[in-house]
Amino acid sequence: MSLEARDVSYRYDQKSWVFQQMNMQVQQGEVIGLWGPSGCGKTSLGRILAGYAEPVAGQVLLDGKPLPRTGVCPVQLVFQHPEKAVNPRWRMRRVLQEASVQDKQLLEALGIQQTWLDRRPSELSGGELQRFCVARALGAATRYVIADEMTTMLDAITQAQIWHTVMEVARQRDLGMLVISHDRDLLDRLCDRITPMLTT
Ligand SMILES: Nc1ncnc2c1ncn2[C@@H]1O[C@H](COP(=O)(O)OP(=O)(O)OP(=O)(O)O)[C@@H](O)[C@H]1O
Numbered sequence: 001m002s003l004e005a006r007d008v009s010y011r012y013d014q015k016s017w018v019f020q021q022m023n024m025q026v027q028q029g030e031v032i033g034l035w036g037p038s039g040c041g042k043t044s045l046g047r048i049l050a051g052y053a054e055p056v057a058g059q060v061l062l063d064g065k066p067l068p069r070t071g072v073c074p075v076q077l078v079f080q081h082p083e084k085a086v087n088p089r090w091r092m093r094r095v096l097q098e099a100s101v102q103d104k105q106l107l108e109a110l111g112i113q114q115t116w117l118d119r120r121p122s123e124l125s126g127g128e129l130q131r132f133c134v135a136r137a138l139g140a141a142t143r144y145v146i147a148d149e150m151t152t153m154l155d156a157i158t159q160a161q162i163w164h165t166v167m168e169v170a171r172q173r174d175l176g177m178l179v180i181s182h183d184r185d186l187l188d189r190l191c192d193r194i195t196p197m198l199t200t
Contacts, residue, residue, distance in 0.1 A: 001028040001063055003049060003075060003144045003176055008058035010044050018044050021058065024195055026144060026176040031167070033187035034180045036197030042180045043079070045197070046148045049178065050077035062144075072099070076137035080149040082129040086121045092132050093117040099139040109165040110135055111158070127154045134162055138169050145170065148180040163190065 002025050009020040018041040026032045034042050047053045049060055051067045060067055067073060079085065086095050096102075096117070110131045121129055130150070137145055145166070151159040167190065170177050181187055187194050 002026060002061075003178075004061045005045065005049060005055075006059045006061060008045070008048060008055040008060065010041065010048060010053070010056050019197070022197075026178050028143065028176045029170075029174045030193075031170065031177040031179060031191045033191035033194035034178055034197055035182070035184060035187055035194050038182070040197050042197055043148055046077060046079070046146045046178065046180050049144075050075045050146050052077060072139060072141040074141055074143040075146065076139070076142045076144070077146045077148065078130075078133050078137045078150045080152055082126060082133045083121060085133050086129065088121050091118055091120055092124070095132060095136060099136040100141070101135050101139050106138060106165070106169065107135055109168075111161055127158055130154065131162065134166060138166070142173075142175065144176040144178070146178045146180065149182070150179075151186075152181070152183070159186075 004025045005022055008022045009017060011017045022045060024032070024034075024045075034045070036042055044053065048055050051060070051073050062074065067075060112128075112131050112135060116124060116128060124132075130153070134150065147166070151162055154162065166177075169175070179187060179190055
């Protein structure tokens with residue numbers, strides 16, 4: 001049971017590769033850190049692993065098969081900018097409904113207030129909105145979560161609250177986690193192992 005990048009290469013234009021023949025694997029129940037200098041391609045790899053972008057060469061395999069092309073993706077990505085991740089016209093209740101997130105305890109543990117459910121994204125702070133993005137990524141079909149600088153814009157207390165909840169859910173549901181961050185201390189605290197990603 002694993003999520004795997006096998007010999008994955010990626011570039012945005014014909015000139016230069018962001019990375020070539022990258023290999024990495026996250027097993028179910030594992031927390032892996034991805035760490036590397038700015039611009040080395042961490043976000044690009046996260047997007048590829050979650051099916052948001054296609055590798056130029058190589059494969060992404062979920063239990064040995066390509067990612068499913070229909071339905072809710074079992075690999076969920078939470079990235080740094082929640083305002084770009086949600087439909088600005090939808091109220092938050094609908095955002096959660098779309099992802100089949102009904103677990104009131106989860107919402108409470110993430111510090112989501114019931115009154116926020118009737119608001120639109122522009123009526124929430126960045127940190128409040130990010131809590132919804134985290135909740136949405138923890139829908140029933142999720143098996144892997146890719147957290148790309150997920151709490152970078154939050155204060156230390158909120159960061160700790162969100163990570164505590166996410167790690168608890170990951171443990172209970174045997175999720176695989178890929179944590180992408182510049183913050184080596186955070187990775188050291190959370191991860192079973194850390195994969196360095198170097199520029200090509
Ligand atoms: N849409 C795009 N079009 C062209 N080049 C891009 C695009 N997005 C990213 N890049 C380039 O691809 C490279 C890898 O970017 P990426 O965001 O994956 O790196 P990163 O390791 O996540 O960086 P950071 O730690 O600064 O977030 C960078 O050189 C970046 O300039």
